[in-house]
Amino acid sequence: MAVTNAGNFGLGAIVSYVYQWIQILIAYAFAPKLPAQQVKQRPLGHVAVIGAGITGISTASHLIGHGFEVTIFDQAEEIGGIWSRVNSTSGLQISSIMYRFHPAVKWTQGYPHRDEILKNTQKIWKMYDLDKRTRLGFKVDKVTRHSSSTDPQEGGHARWVINGNEDEVFDGIVVSTGTCGKPKKMDLPGEEKFKGKIVHSSQLDGLDCKGKKVLIVGGGASGIEALELAVQQGADTPTILARSDKWIIPRNTIVNCALALQPLGRETWLSFIPEFLLKKLHYRGLEDKMAPSQGFYTETPIVNTSALRHIRKGEADYQRGDVIDLDEDGIQFNLRKRGQKKGDDGKKIHYNADIIVVATGFEVPSIDFLPQDLFPEQGGFHYVRPNMYLQVFPIEDCSVLCTNATFRNAVGTVGHIHIGIMARTLMLFLMDKSTRPKPRDMRLWVDLIRFIKDRAPGGQLDFFTYMELCIWLVSFLFFRVNRLYYFFFVTFGWGFWSREGKTDKSGRLVGEPKFHLSISKLIGKGPSAQFLKNN
Ligand SMILES: Cc1cc2nc3c(=O)[nH]c(=O)nc-3n(C[C@H](O)[C@H](O)[C@H](O)COP(=O)(O)OP(=O)(O)OC[C@H]3O[C@@H](n4cnc5c(N)ncnc54)[C@H](O)[C@@H]3O)c2cc1C
């Protein structure tokens, strides 16, 4: 979308040009310093980052940028996390302006596809010298405490050992294992009888749907994406078979942001307004066919506009119900009306298929490698994900940060400015003891949210909005005066620690670290400015 010559200077090109400039400004203002730009000093601490997807790589870059050492571990042989394991046609459904997982990311378009997302991930990885600090093909099975740990009840924190290797001790742990692990296996009843092809929604590359009958089992974002692909390839009325309806919101940044601005993160008496508007303006005639009966602020919505258009035009179809059985030609289905629950008796109908796409989602990766005592059960309540401090710190020790690995449902994006904020919050806890919450503070926070969201269906921390997340983060900084001092650091990354005093033989600074509030990075001179220009 680059502007090439004056002849191309239409509205799209102007928008693209402005978008590029906005991204450059964001990078200058907020990108953490590159290793080459930093004062030579002993690292402030060493943090293990588990997972080399967008979250792990972005978090690691923030840590490096502020003077920490990191080691990234990933069980896969390549970086990129889930994006390295999905179709090349998969892409963002929300606008890329909301999916800036790092300040130095530079998108060429509003809705980039897999390869551009992976390219940007690689860029950040190399830019912050993380390639030299990553161990691929390394599965973390066990994280244990080192004998040098101090007691969180007394304002201390544990020091950590990975897979029993006592030679390497970490001051903090970042769990960035994501929420999409292996494709969820679904044993379709009678699948051995089916003569056609059965594939998972993440393995559609190379599939030819032209003229074929395609059935998609599962009505989540992957199901919708598979439907779009099948229509594009000219399949014969591809059909989603969904066992429950999900909210679908338009691909419109203003609408998406407005919905994420709800501050309470649960249904309220005003929720009928977005629900009514979505049905009338977005579903338009498809309300009975596919609009959900449950409230909007209960489950992650799907962001899509074209699928509804295809269904409205009859190019694709959507049916609600349960798969009963497969035979050699397709699926025997229990078709349910709106309002009938899963498993209720409906109309039995047979759908023919050449290809069945299983779009039933992904397994949530286990974080059982963490010590189980980080997640206590008290008074009949389990403080396990998502019931954690600020939803990311286990209530027993604030030196373990689990960004984007704990949530279930949300209106927002998993790859946005909060990755940096969370990383800097962890740095704060490691560097300044007076800012650390003790286990009882963290438990109190979870209990308070449970109380405030008492009437949220599903579970109080099961669902949140981006505005709610911002309120949590800002109130966390205002809660103690000594945290407020770091407001600009935590929120924008402005400020740094340096060691003052003598240098050692190698010229490195030694001594106690001291915090400096600084926005000098805004001037943007030096290698990072050059690198950003060239990339
Ligand atoms: C097709 C698709 C489209 C999506 N689109 C959007 C979107 O538009 N907006 C949005 O917000 N989200 C979207 N998502 C959700 C997506 O999961 C996140 O956006 C994001 O990529 C998650 O990144 P992550 O780094 O947190 O996790 P992941 O990318 O899942 O990375 C986790 C990494 O941890 C590693 N790992 C796990 N366990 C271990 C272990 N024990 N030891 C070592 N390594 C381990 C894994 O190998 C993996 O590399 C989409 C997901 C899919 C599948």
Ligand SMILES: NC(=O)c1ccc[n+]([C@@H]2O[C@H](COP(=O)([O-])OP(=O)(O)OC[C@H]3O[C@@H](n4cnc5c(N)ncnc54)[C@H](OP(=O)(O)O)[C@@H]3O)[C@@H](O)[C@H]2O)c1
């Ligand atoms: N471009 C994008 O933005 C994009 C694209 C793909 C994925 N994603 C993200 O990736 C994550 C996973 O999405 P997803 O669509 O793969 O999974 P998902 O959201 O978990 O949806 C899975 C679907 O399969 C159904 N299902 C599960 N098990 C089933 C079974 N045994 N029988 C019948 N139906 C079954 C579910 O029904 P129930 O709801 O009734 O359980 C649901 O409709 C989400 O966070 C999503 O936002 C994003």
